[in-house]
Amino acid sequence: MTDEFDEESWNSFMARTDQAAKIIKGLASSDIKKVKHSLKKAKEVLGRVKESTEIKEELSYVKADRTVINHNALIEKKPEDPNTMTQEAFMKHVEKDAAERAEQRRLDKIESDRHMKEGNKAFRGEDYDKALSCYNKFLGLMEEKWFPAMAYNKAIDALRDRSILYLNRALTLLKLGLCQRALADAELALRISPNSLKGLMYKAEAHYKLGEYEKSDETILEACEAHPNQVALIKDLQQKWTDALNVGKLK
Template sequence: MASKEGNNDAQLKATLINCNLNANDANDFAEFEETLAKIDSILQGKGPCEDDSKAGGDAKEKINFDNLDVDNVRLKVKENRTVINKKSLDEDNVNQVKEMNQQSFMEQVEKDANDRAEARAKAEYEAELQRSQGNEAFRSQKYEKAILHYDKAILKVKDSAITYCNRALCYIKLQNYKRALKDCQFVLEKLQETHLRAWLYQAHAYKGLKQDDKFEKSVAKAREHNPKQVAYIDKYIKQLEAEV
């Protein structure tokens, strides 16, 4: 192989000399041509680089850049990056929404509690004004007027046992015993089972309706739920029987 390349070089030099080039110029041109040939051989995969890589046994698979779909590679990278970023963004958004929802919920709960407390305080104040006017009317024996004030007080605060009992006593004074029973029973069943005045006014209403058995049961319940008030209960019943 070396002998053949040497013959080719000698032949090339002779040709160049015959073309009126001096020996030095011919040698330079021949070396230039040889260099070009080596470069061409390397580019075509036939040069020393290919041989060395094969000899070492570590030849790497060549990439065919002519058939490489650059747009496809770019698209895949872009798609993968988009998926990763989207997942991260979704998780961040979910966490942020959860945090905002929890914070907003707690703020709303606190606001609702404050609003309810404020509304309750206002309602109790207005109910107390109506109840005071009702008490004043009761002392003046204006029972119907007193009932109107107690009605307004109950509209403001619907769970006041005192107001229901005050209204029940007005109905008793007007001998509207059935209506008095409703107020007493509401207190005992819905608000406070042990309420002393509710038991006594219920007993009073049953006495007015001449239902002695229910009268006795109401008195017994009054004593049962209020053992420390037995003296007061006996005094009230004695006064009631004297009036009847």
């Protein structure tokens, strides 16, 4: 046995490492096309591993999507080993895991959508406390569970949904007089949709009600520049909440 560095063997080892990592990442994807493609690749690799006498103990584990998978499971072990996992068993396990993940994301999405609908209903009924609670639950589920695991195109749609919820919650917070928090939500919505008319108007209203009149006027100007065809509406909305605030001061 020699201690000399074998560059060719090392490069071959690293290539197989990269391939295994890509397969594991693909299997953890929420994109069914990527999962199927990775399953196909895994079957090809498993077939080569079964026939090969060279690969024995490469890659002790690969960490992907917070799951550590023992690559030795790709190699058939002795029947008496309780951790034995044949090629067929491994593929069934992967398919079952992918299906369970997809089902859990589906259930999380149903639950979050329910909170959104309940929040909108409560807002229309002027039950702003309940609306706020529902919007908080929706955004919590979206950010903690199903949003991070989404495929890119679905994540874009989710961002749009999240922008709408930030706007809904901002308006709810304005109704409750929680203007600082309303301002924060309006700004979050504007990060996603920079020219959102509602986002700009809620931001301007929050600034005004916080006594930040110059910032409010700057935001109104920004809204007029971004929506030149809506200037009359913008001025009308501005007049409504400034009048409402002034009436409140007189009471």
